[in-house]
Amino acid sequence: MVKIFSFPAIRPEADKAGDTASVPYDVVSTEEARECIEKNPLSFMKVIRSEATMPGVSPKDPIVYETARKNLENMIQSGQLIKDDEPGIYVYRVKNGENIYTGFVANVSVKDYEENKIKRHELTRYDKEEDRTTHIDTTNANTGLVVLLYRDHDGIFHYVESLIQENSPDGVSKTDTGVVHEIFRISDEKVIAKIISMFDKVDALYIADGHHRAKSSVNVAQKRRGEKRSTDESERFMAVIFAENRVKIHGYSRLVTDIGEYSQEAFLEALSKTYTIKPYGEIDETVFRIPPLKEPKEPVHVFHMYMGKKWYELSAPVKNPEDVIASLDVSVLQKTVMEDLLGINDPRGDERLQYLGGSRPLSDLKIRVDSGSFAVAFSMQPVKVETVLKIADIGEIMPPKSTWFEPKVLSGLTIHTLD
Structure with a gap:
């Protein structure tokens, strides 16, 4: 008790x-x-x-x-x-x-x-x-x-x-x-x-x-x-x-100050080796979640990226759905993008990586990138409350800023x- x-x-x-x-x-x-x-x-x-x-x-x-x-x-x-x-x-x-x-x-x-x-x-x-x-x-x-x-x-x-x-x-x-x-x-x-x-x-x-x-x-x-x-x-x-x-x-957005030695075109090319990338087109900037272009029938990682005044949808199949931590969108983003491509290995302390609460309108991400303060932003899909409690019950830890309640x-x- x-x-x-x-x-x-x-x-x-x-x-x-x-x-x-x-x-x-x-x-x-x-x-x-x-x-x-x-x-x-x-x-x-x-x-x-x-x-x-x-x-x-x-x-x-x-x-x-x-x-x-x-x-x-x-x-x-x-x-x-x-x-x-x-x-x-x-x-x-x-x-x-x-x-x-x-x-x-x-x-x-x-x-x-x-x-x-x-x-x-x-x-x-x-x-x-x-x-x-x-x-x-x-x-x-x-x-x-x-x-x-x-x-x-x-x-x-x-x-x-x-x-x-x-x-x-x-x-x-x-x-x-x-x-x-x-x-x-x-x-x-x-x-x-x-x-x-x-x-x-x-x-x-x-x-x-x-x-x-x-x-x-x-x-x-x-x-x-x-x-x-x-x-x-x-x-x-x-x-x-x-x-x-x-x-x-709600999801918890990520903002990155720079994309290292990549040009925007090279960064998209590097991402395409892991993700299917589609231009998203216009979005409603007053809301705080971007719906997937197409609702997936099977487990799929989906998040949205803003760079170069354009929104993109990145998606990839979930490889290990039984692994509750590794199968989180934020875990995959951290490993395949932040670490493998950008060298951001400490999501708790690296000053290149900042977070924005999921109830802030999408326009806040756009403004921060367009101003030049950040090079790229990622808008995340929310996880379920049941998933969060399950992770806590088994003694596992989610990546920092995985949830906005x-x-x-x-x-x-x-x-x-x-x-």
Whole structure:
């Protein structure tokens, strides 16, 4: 069984929730974060991306983390953020058009992570792990949510959903794209106890999003143990928990700064030795997934490439469908293109390779390549949720940035302090 815990969250006052909440730290660039703060001085972005308030300062400079801590303290002292008097569990609902996602925010155990009861399907990137570890330790808080999934065998989802049917939210934030995020505080001790007891039969939780936030929280807990200043709260971290059949997955795009010594024509020729390449033609640049030109009847690797102001479809038969890792599109792309052709052998650390979340419109890939910042982009097809959980269950690791889960929750609607 896994353990979940209630906690007294620090939250924005109801009338300030909309201005406070921000997108997660890892889905925007420093420039985009700066624009967000300039547009909205109350934004929680000042805490999770404080370097955006200090042009010319390295994101790794210690002053960046101290500024994040001070900005968080200022939000609390000014009354923008208030800590609940008693522990609670917080139902989190996202409305995105016709899609509604309902989960809840609670604390989970560092020990469960260490014992692999909180399972992961990706490794973290060294630089981002170091960044968030320092950020959590310096701010003394979990300022972002780890998204966890559970297999719902006993109606947990329906019970949690029933708790808010007649209630008004305690905080609402609406994004520029019209997505509505709502927080409902559950403070009834009996209800909280029932939710906790329902997880007595849940054997594992699965990280859907926030591998770096989770691992960094564990790093901080282990560091504080060594320093003899561990607390109950530092041995826990904040997560939003969804039933596995109540989320969606999108692909995670790749961008490469250069194609080495290849010309575009030579690169296409090299790719053609492994893939069938077809010009795709015009696409809808407002969406985030390119459908295959023809739906395959047998297992086929399919992804789409943008280079030289043109979209191409690359396809190849799946050679080992029984090998769940090797048969992933991202695995094949990494081996046959990134490594064999471009010499990018470390997908976690090579600066030539960058990633773009799958819910960003395809125009974002096009703009980045057309600007000259990148030479080529690859748009990936999504994997199934069941595949991700299966990989985690057998102890395998997917290539970095293999999945982009929806909903993408906001930061700043709940904060957990480590003391």
